Every structure is written in structure tokens, then in C-alpha cells.
Amino acid sequence: MLFKTANVAQIARFDEVIDVRSPAEYAEDHIPGAISCPVFSDDERARVGTLYKQVSPFEARKVGAALVARNIAHHLDTVLHDRPKSWKPLVYCWRGGQRSGAMVTILSQIGWSAHQLEGGYKAYRRDVLDTLAELPARYAFRVICGPTGSGKSRFLDALAASGHQVLDLEGLARHRGSVLGKLPGEAQPAQKGFDSLLLDALKRLDPARPVYIESESKKIGCVSLPDSLYAAMHSADCLLVDVPLTERVRFLQEDYGFYLADPERLVKQLGFLKGLHPNEVLNGWAELARAGRFTELVEELLTRHYDPLYWRSMTRHYPSLANAPTLRLESLAAAALAEAAGALDA
Numbered sequence: 482m483l484f485k486t487a488n489v490a491q492i493a494r495f496d497e498v499i500d501v502r503s504p505a506e507y508a509e510d511h512i513p514g515a516i517s518c519p520v521f522s523d524d525e526r527a528r529v530g531t532l533y534k535q536v537s538p539f540e541a542r543k544v545g546a547a548l549v550a551r552n553i554a555h556h557l558d559t560v561l562h563d564r565p566k567s568w569k570p571l572v573y574c575w576r577g578g579q580r581s582g583a584m585v586t587i588l589s590q591i592g593w594s595a596h597q598l599e600g601g602y603k604a605y606r607r608d609v610l611d612t613l614a615e616l617p618a619r620y621a622f623r624v625i626c627g628p629t630g631s632g633k634s635r636f637l638d639a640l641a642a643s644g645h646q647v648l649d650l651e652g653l654a655r656h657r658g659s660v661l662g663k664l665p666g667e668a669q670p671a672q673k674g675f676d677s678l679l680l681d682a683l684k685r686l687d688p689a690r691p692v693y694i695e696s697e698s699k700k701i702g703c704v705s706l707p708d709s710l711y712a713a714m715h716s717a718d719c720l721l722v723d724v725p726l727t728e729r730v731r732f733l734q735e736d737y738g739f740y741l742a743d744p745e746r747l748v749k750q751l752g753f754l755k756g757l758h759p760n761e762v763l764n765g766w767a768e769l770a771r772a773g774r775f776t777e778l779v780e781e782l783l784t785r786h787y788d789p790l791y792w793r794s795m796t797r798h799y800p801s802l803a804n805a806p807t808l809r810l811e812s813l814a815a816a817a818l819a820e821a822a823g824a825l826d827a
Contacts (some may be wrong), residue, residue: 484585487571487596489608493595496570497564501580502573504600512573512605513681518556520549520580549583557587566592573598573605606673608678617710619688622648624714626696626795626802627722629787630729631781632813633695636722639815639822640693646686648694653678658700663702663750665739667716675704693720696795715798716748717803724813730779732813744770754786 489583492498493517498515500507503526507517525548533541564570570593574580577600588595598604625633634651641647651658655669671677686692696719699711706714724732748767755763762785769778795802810821 484582484589485495485596486577486592486599488599488606492571492598492605493795494569496569497571498582499570499572500574500602501584502575502743506575506602509671510606510677510706511602513677515573516560518553518560519583520552520574520584521545522552525552539815547581549580552668553584553587557591569596571595571596571598573601575601575607576603577601607675613676613680613683613707614709616683617707619693620683620686620713621688621690622694622714622717623693624717624799625693625721625722626719626799627724628729628791628806629783630733631724632732632810633720633722633739635813635815636810636818636822637693637695639818640825642819643825644691645694645825646824648682648686648692649696650679650695650701650706653682653705656699656704658697664724669702669704672704675708679707696799700792715800717801719799719802721802721805721807723807723809725811726780726783728811728813730776733779733783734775741773741775758786774785 487494490792492512497511499518500511500515501518502511503519503521503522504517504820507515507519527720529541529545532544568587572581572584572595573586577598581597581601584593585597625636627633631776634649634657637647641649654675655664655667657664669675694714694717696714697706699706705763706822715724734741740750746769747770751763751766751770764776766781769775808821810817
């Protein structure tokens with residue numbers, strides 16, 4: 482092999498990590514902080530793959546080499562043009578093959594200390610899964626519990642602002658974790674991307690200090706929590722947030738205002754509760770939404786759906802909840818949350 486290599490454990494030693502896979506591969510998941518410098522576009526990758534299978538490996542390599550050369554030249558003229566002589570990049574592709582090898586060869590010939598990641602993205606992905614299987618057990622989680630509308634996510638934000646360690650799973654998943662949890666105009670990460678974001682967030686935490694985390698289901702929208710993290714949460718100490726129903730109803734109308742502005746969208750989402758409630762109940766909720774009677778609708782959703790469901794799940798999964806301390810919050814205003822967060826022991 483004519484160029485230098487490095488393994489997954491050595492990633493942090495490099496000045497920059499370069500992902501030369503196609504844009505679609507990069508979008509699904511990539512090493513945190515890696516920049517995208519594809520040697521094939523999505524269409525070019527498909528074209529070369531088709532040539533390889535339908536014509537011959539030789540023809541595919543010939544066409545592929547020309548495309549790779551042009552694309553690497555483009556990256557050198559643009560995103561990489563200002564890198565100093567001392568720059569030390571790490572380059573990876575799908576499995577440490579020809580795509581990253583071509584980039585490393587050219588960068589090395591220029592004079593940079595470029596290395597190829599051994600095993601490529603596949604090695605990185607394997608390391609992510611292996612690490613996620615054992616890392617969560619090292620942390621002392623404190624699970625923030627409370628029924629829907631208790632402001633748990635905003636309380637996590639207040640805790641982070643006051644200097645506490647926080648792991649915001651809904652923020653990483655870009656979803657609020659319920660049938661109404663999809664954020665407008667925002668796509669969730671793929672499962673692989675979520676895993677990478679989660680591992681990166683965990684690695685930034687200090688195991689010697691408590692980590693506050695919100696009680697969650699196994700799935701947050703379309704992504705799933707690792708079994709190890711789910712188990713660590715269930716065995717952790719809990720803090721129960723207690724908020725009056727009237728304040729929860731007010732807060733939810735504020736927090737989910739995008740649904741109030743589009744009642745038909747809200748009705749569509751409520752349709753996913755079909756089978757959990759009689760049709761007459763669902764039709765009644767749809768009528769309340771279309772009539773703009775949101776206070777009444779939210780209160781019914783809480784008392785007849787979300788609260789019973791939440792407490793059944795919590796009782797089953799969080800044994801320490803029965804003896805958890807309770808934090809009473811009369812208001813979910815920012816100042817009240819900040820005051821409560823500041824009063825907790827670090």
C-alpha cells in the first residue's frame with residue numbers, strides 16, 4: 482500500500498475528516514464533523530455501478546477514474562484550496578477502498594500527510610454500535626418524568642443553561658416523541674445518523690457527574706434508542722415534574738401552535754389514534770379542532786389518552802418512580818423553569 486492508514490480509534494488525531502462517499506451516503510450518516518467531498522455524485526455512482534455489472538469492471542474503472550479525477554480536482558480548487566502544508570486529513574469511503582484511496586494518493590502527492598481510514602465507514606459504523614452497546618451503563622442518569630405537557634424538554638434546556646449535564650434525545654431525534662411530535666418542515670435523521678449523533682453527545686458528557694434525560698419510549702418518531710440506553714434509563718433515579726392541568730393545557734397550546742394554525746393537519750394526525758379510541762370519540766375531537774375549541778380538545782386529549790397511556794408505561798418501566806422526589810411547578814414560564822433548574826444540586 483502506497484499511502485498511510487489509521488484506524489477508528491485514531492480519528493481524533495487528525496485536523497479534518499473527509500468523507501468521499503456520495504452525497505446520499507453522507508446524508509444518511511457520517512462521522513461527526515466530517516466534510517463531504519464526494520468523488521462520485523449519486524448519479525455518477527449509479528452509472529459506474531451499472532457499467533461494472535452490465536458491461537465490465539474494466540469499463541467501469543475507466544469511466545470511474547475520469548469522474549474521480551475531475552471531482553477531486555474540483556474539491557482542490559474549492560473547499561480544500563486553502564489548506565496549509567501542515568494539514569493532516571483522514572479520508573474515508575464505504576469500506577476503505579478505491580474511492581478514498583484515490584483521494585489519499587493525490588493529497589499525499591501534493592505533500593499533505595493524508596491517511597485512509599482502515600475499513601472505511603463500515604468500520605466506523607461497527608465501532609458506533611459496539612460502543613453504544615456498553616457506554617450508556619457508565620453514566621448516572623436522572624430521568625425527568627411527568628405526563629405530556631409538563632414542559633420536560635424545556636426544563637432540560639433550563640438545566641443545561643444552569644450548568645447541569647443534559648442528554649436531549651428529542652433534540653437529537655428532531656421529534657417530540659408522540660403521535661403529534663413531528664416537527665413542521667424538519668426531517669428526522671436516519672437511524673444510522675441518529676446513532677452517530679447520540680454517541681457523539683454521550684462522549685461529550687462526564688461520567689462522574691449526573692446526566693439529566695427525559696423519560697422516553699423505545700422509539701422517538703422513526704428512530705429507536707439503543708437497548709443499552711433504554712435499560713440504563715429504566716434503572717436510573719427519577720425526578721417527577723408535577724404541573725397543574727390548566728398550565729399543561731395552556732403550555733401545549735403555546736408549544737404546538739403550528740397545529741392550531743392548521744386544524745386539518747391536526748385532524749389528520751389524530752387519525753393515527755384510530756383503534757385506540759371509538760370512532761365517535763375521534764370524530765368529536767376532530768369537530769373540536771375544526772371549531773377552534775383547542776382548550777377543550779387539549780384537555781380531553783390529556784385526560785382521556787395521553788395521561789392514562791403515560792402512567793401505564795411509566796409504572797411498568799420505571800420502578801424508581803414510586804419513590805421519586807416531586808418538583809412542583811405552578812408555571813412553565815422561562816423564569817420559573819430557570820429558577821427550578823438553578824435550585825437543583827449539580
